[in-house]
Amino acid sequence: MSAPINERSNLDLETPEKPYLDSNELIINMGPQHPATHGVLRVILKLDGEKVLGTECVIGYLHRGVEKIAENRTYTMFNPYVDRMDYVAAVSNGLGYCEAVEKLLNTEAPPRAKYIRVILTELNRIASHQLWLGTHALDIGAMTPLFYTFRDREEILKIFEKYCGARLTTHAFRIGGCQYETYAGFEKDVKNFLTFFAPKIDEYEALLTGNRIWLERTKNVGVISGADAIALGVTGPVLRASGVKWDLRKAQPYAAYSEFDFEIPTGENGDTFDRYMVRMIEMRQSMRIIEQAVNGIPEGPIMGKVPKVIKPPVGEIYHSIEAPKGELGYFIVSDGSTQPYRVRVRPPSFVNLQALDVMVRGMLVADVVAVIGTLDIVLGEVDR
Amino acid sequence: MAEEVKTPAPPPPPQPQPAKTGPSGGPEGEQKPTAEKPAAAAPAAPAKPAAPAAKPAAPAKPAGPVPMPWTSPLVEKYKGQYGSGLDAQTYLGQNYLSVDRSLIPDILRLLRDEEQFDYCVDITAVHYPKREKQFDVVWILYSFPRNERVRVKTQIADGASLPSSVSIWPTANWLEREVYDMFGIQFDGHPDLKRILLPDGWKGYPLRKDYGILQQDKEWVQINLGIESGQ
Numbered sequence: 001m002s003a004p005i006n007e008r009s010n011l012d013l014e015t016p017e018k019p020y021l022d023s024n025e026l027i028i029n030m031g032p033q034h035p036a037t038h039g040v041l042r043v044i045l046k047l048d049g050e051k052v053l054g055t056e057c058v059i060g061y062l063h064r065g066v067e068k069i070a071e072n073r074t075y076t077m078f079n080p081y082v083d084r085m086d087y088v089a090a091v092s093n094g095l096g097y098c099e100a101v102e103k104l105l106n107t108e109a110p111p112r113a114k115y116i117r118v119i120l121t122e123l124n125r126i127a128s129h130q131l132w133l134g135t136h137a138l139d140i141g142a143m144t145p146l147f148y149t150f151r152d153r154e155e156i157l158k159i160f161e162k163y164c165g166a167r168l169t170t171h172a173f174r175i176g177g178c179q180y181e182t183y184a185g186f187e188k189d190v191k192n193f194l195t196f197f198a199p200k201i202d203e204y205e206a207l208l209t210g211n212r213i214w215l216e217r218t219k220n221v222g223v224i225s226g227a228d229a230i231a232l233g234v235t236g237p238v239l240r241a242s243g244v245k246w247d248l249r250k251a252q253p254y255a256a257y258s259e260f261d262f263e264i265p266t267g268e269n270g271d272t273f274d275r276y277m278v279r280m281i282e283m284r285q286s287m288r289i290i291e292q293a294v295n296g297i298p299e300g301p302i303m304g305k306v307p308k309v310i311k312p313p314v315g316e317i318y319h320s321i322e323a324p325k326g327e328l329g330y331f332i333v334s335d336g337s338t339q340p341y342r343v344r345v346r347p348p349s350f351v352n353l354q355a356l357d358v359m360v361r362g363m364l365v366a367d368v369v370a371v372i373g374t375l376d377i378v379l380g381e382v383d384r
Numbered sequence: 385m386a387e388e389v390k391t392p393a394p395p396p397p398p399q400p401q402p403a404k405t406g407p408s409g410g411p412e413g414e415q416k417p418t419a420e421k422p423a424a425a426a427p428a429a430p431a432k433p434a435a436p437a438a439k440p441a442a443p444a445k446p447a448g449p450v451p452m453p454w455t456s457p458l459v460e461k462y463k464g465q466y467g468s469g470l471d472a473q474t475y476l477g478q479n480y481l482s483v484d485r486s487l488i489p490d491i492l493r494l495l496r497d498e499e500q501f502d503y504c505v506d507i508t509a510v511h512y513p514k515r516e517k518q519f520d521v522v523w524i525l526y527s528f529p530r531n532e533r534v535r536v537k538t539q540i541a542d543g544a545s546l547p548s549s550v551s552i553w554p555t556a557n558w559l560e561r562e563v564y565d566m567f568g569i570q571f572d573g574h575p576d577l578k579r580i581l582l583p584d585g586w587k588g589y590p591l592r593k594d595y596g597i598l599q600q601d602k603e604w605v606q607i608n609l610g611i612e613s614g615q
Contacts, residue, residue, distance in 0.1 A: 060581035065597075067566075068590055072597045106449055106476060230503055230528065233555030244528070251531055313449065315475050318524055318535065320505070331524065333510055342591075346506040346524070354558045383581060 025053060028365075032061050036139045036369040039379030043356070043368065050364045055357045059350075062383035070343035075101050075175060075310040078343065083169040085345065086381040088131050090170050091124035091160075092323040098173045099254055100319035100330035102304070104312040105175075112300040113177035114256040118293045119190060120163070120172055121255070122286040126197070127156045128324035128376075129279045133204060136276075136373035140217045145207055152200045155193050162189065176306030190294045194287055201283055208276070218273040222359040222371035225270055232355045235348055236326025238375060241278045242270035248322035255321075260292045272374040279376075311338050325349050325376055345384060349377040451475040458499055462491070480535035488538050489547045492523065496552050501525040501534065504553035507560055509567045513593045518542045519569060523549070545570035548577075566591035583608070 026049075031042040040061035046054040066085060070078045082097045083090035095117055102108060109117065134149035157167040162183055164172045172178065208214045224234070226242040239246060247264045249257040265281035267274025312334040320329030326348030333342040352375050359375075360368050454474035459481075462470055469484035470491070483491050495501040505524040512518055517539035526533050540546060548571040549556045560571045561580040568589035571577055579586060585608075587601045605611065 060579075060583070063581045065590060068595075068597055071593075103476060231554045233504055233553065233559075246528060315449065315451070317476060318478060318506075318533070327505065329506060329524070331506065331508060331522065342510045344506065344508040350558065351555060354555060 030368070032058075037372060038135065038377060041353075041372070041377070041379055041382070043372075045365065045368065047365065050366075052360050052363050052365065052368060055360055055368070057353060057356060059353070059379070060383050062379050064384065066384040067343055067345060070340055072339065074338045075312070075340060078340065079173075079175065080169070080171045082345075083171055084380060085347065085384055086128075086323065086325065086328075086349065086378045087168055088378055089124050089128040089324045090168060091120050091172050092128075092321065092328060094171060094173045095121050095255065096319065096321040096323065096328045096330055098175050099321065100317060100332050101175045101310065101312065102306075103319050104315065104317045104332055104334055105306060105310065107176065107304055107306060109177040109255075109304050110301050111256065111298045113173075113302045113304070115293050115297045116178050116182060116302065117173060118256050118260070119290055119297075120160070120170075122290045122293075123156050123159060123190070123193075124170075125286045125324045126283050127153050129283050130156075132279065132324075132373075132376045133276075136370075136376075137208065137214075139369050139373040140214070142208065142211070142214065145204060148200070148204060148207070152197060155196060159186075159189050159193065162186075174303070175310055177301070177303035179303075181302055187294050187297070190290060194291055197287065201280065205280060209280075215273065217366075217370055218276060218374075219271060220269070221272040221363065221367050222374060223269060223271045224355060224359050228358060229270070229355065232358065233351045234326070234355050236322070236324070236352065236376075237275055237278045237282060238326065238352055238355070240265060241267035241274040243268055248320060248327060252320075254319075256293070257289075259296075260289045262289050272370055275374045309338060311336065320346065323348055325378070325381070326352055347381045347384060349375075349379075349381040350384075353377050353382055449476055454479045462494070466491075478533065478535070480537055482537045485538050485540055485544070485546070488536075491536060492549050492552055495525060495534070495536070499527065500529045501527045503528060504549070504555050504559070505533070507549070507556055507563055509563050509569055509591075511567060511592045515539070516541065517544075519567060521546060521563070521569065540569070542568075545572050547572050548574035550574055565589070568592070 026047045028045045028047055029042065030045055031037040032040040034041075037043065042058040042061070044056045044058065045052055064084075066081055069081055073081070079094065079097060082093040085093055098109075130149040130153040134146035137143075137145040160170050160172070161167050163186065164170050164180055172180075224232075224238070224242055226239075226244045229239045229242045229244065234242075235246075243266055245264050245266045248254070249262075250264055262285045263281075265278045265285065267278050314334055314336045316331070316333040318329060318331045320327050322328075327346065328348055329346030331342075331344035331346065332340055335341040356368075356371060356375060359371050363371070451473040452475070454472040456472075456479075459472040462481075463472070466487055469487045471482040473480055473482065481491070503526040505526050506522075507524075508522050510520040510522070512520065519540050519542070521538055521540060523536040524533065525536065538546075546569065548560055550560065550571075551573070557575065558580060560574055561577060563569050564571065564574075564577055565579045565582055566589055578584065582590070583604060585601075586604055588595055588599070590599075
């Protein structure tokens, strides 16, 4: 029935000169519109198959020229702008700026204001870490923590809203102290939050800490040694997870931090899991600080003696605080007028992001997403 | 409101204080005529133990705190070595070294290698267009072992370059790129000196004082965004 096969096949099975599978390096673009880059970060990846050979970050998509704006505003007018840098930790930004200008004026906020500042800043640290945890877990593939953390973060934002009327860009502090006295029931709200939140952290940990998928995705991923971290200027939980026990709240205490008892957690391996654990413990330590502060909040004025028109004497100052992401510094130069001559912001996210390249080399593409998440960057602060 | 009744101790403070916030605007208002006085008076009180020595000369001007000479073994050592190219001062408890441009490579390296300033916090610049040497470049350094900060400052003219410190602190890479992006200061030996926050083809250096706040690179905007400049 079938025709007899009387022709020879002319299939050429010799190895072609060029292999079918191209083994060249591949350059791939990731972002700026990519859900796992937490905003508008663009990363150019150099790949060998799935292995990362190198990266280059392209940033600046969110650049608003905050430092230039500062030179054209008075000290007071610039205050709300700093909230828009790291917009998930606006309170910390405001604290750093207000303290820097106070230092330039050679004055200090009164004790009651300092306590209010500590309470709100630590609440904001928890809120920032919650947002980090939810999005970081989502990037890696665990969807549930996002809903848990956002549900609980709401309670903190409610306290902010009741205190100053805003949830995110709070502008909670003024140069010299705080503008608002605590509302009736503030202490009660904060204490209620502490009792509400303590079991919630256990809940997060129950979801993740022993989870096998989570361990596989985070252990030994994005490792950075303590020496490398210091050389790259990395600060905050990322530095501490690499075993360097350094926290500005202890090393060079500001606000009222010297009066509180708390621990600085550190990691050992400097991998993504350690950074996760450090931040989880930090949330618990923040609760400890808040508890001490809210129980010991002193009476007294909330504004120090600062002139209505702020005109610092000629000089320059650098002041930095431990923001949720690391060392947030302000270098301010005054020429004696009502406007700062120069304001330089030392952003923790910007400097930490530089370590991305070192941390992902040799890892897989999927790990890049995990490492961007674990660095906890906010592009508003990277680009300013 | 019911919550207030339950905890009688905390609520009283909030009660009087909201009332105070009104008057608290008042005292400030009173100070207004002498707005500069508090600023001057406050510094005088905690003027640091070192201050009284210079005070007799200073009080005529209510200029507030003044930079004082900074003495420490570190300063002694390098003053002996480099002499007049180096000036050490302290202002409001913060130490800084004003260093001649030619000594910058040596000083930065020595601070890291011999004085354990292992963490380069920040590199930035300040523009003074009326000066002959228009730029102050500032390195903010921190030492983990000493728990101490120091600032190194130098002045350079427009168009002059500085040695890159990427080989000393790798973190300087992006920081120097930002200084270049915003001020147009060149760093010799930098591995990849290009703009970082602004687009590659951008013209001008925004943090220079002669660059207006509304000014932008019209040509870049027209070509890349396809719109007339919005300003």
